[in-house]
Amino acid sequence: MDDRRTPLARARGLGSAKDGVGHWWAQRLTAIALIPLVVWFAVSLVMLSGADYATARAWIGSPLVMVLLILVIGIGLHHGQLGLQVVLEDYTDGAWRVVWIVLVKFIAAVFGLAAIVAILRIGFGG
């Protein structure tokens, strides 16, 4: 059946199309935080390339590195899942879209938490 209402009348009262600026703002905020963190992390990775078990653990377990590593992994994965969500919203549809987005968010949460536990375990000598 033809909908004879004007486009404006159809749109009125339906609320916003998505989630307002929350997602957009979180993406920018995490991006800004990641600028210094990623520079530090990339330089560290280059310096540590090929490090043995003891060297890697000593580095990960020092207090400052622990804090920065937890920040870069936590914020990095959050930023990544926000970005992948946008990609999935662009290229997938219907039920699969929801499945993929949920999967991405769950994987990011599990790996992030596992990495943080691992860092704390090294630092506090578990």
Added chain:
Amino acid sequence: MSVANRPSNRPLSPHLQVYRWQLTSVLSILHRATGIALSVGALYLATWVIYAAGSSRGYAMFQEFNGSIVGRIVLGGWLFSAFYHLCNGIRHLFWDAGYGFELKDAYRSGWIVVVVSLVATALSWIVGLRLV
């Protein structure tokens, strides 16, 4: 005919097959591609930390893979993706703040991103991965 299927004369997105390649669009696509690569790479780096918290034997296995040809390509690719996405992300933040929208500015910032990310990548490969 439903509303969604009604033919419209609104502008179409560019047909990729006939669209001329240009710096700005290539960099835009590359931003997405490196973003996806970095997300997968973040899982890989999380795995590195998790292995470091485990036994020395498990960590040695992981390091052996890192030292292999495939591992070096993965790490080298991650470094390029990180530097590119970082530089182009800063370019995006300037756009978000309302600067650099003129076409010649977009091209100039684009070339700066290309040069800086390639130099940083080359340096990291030479110093860290000893690829050269």
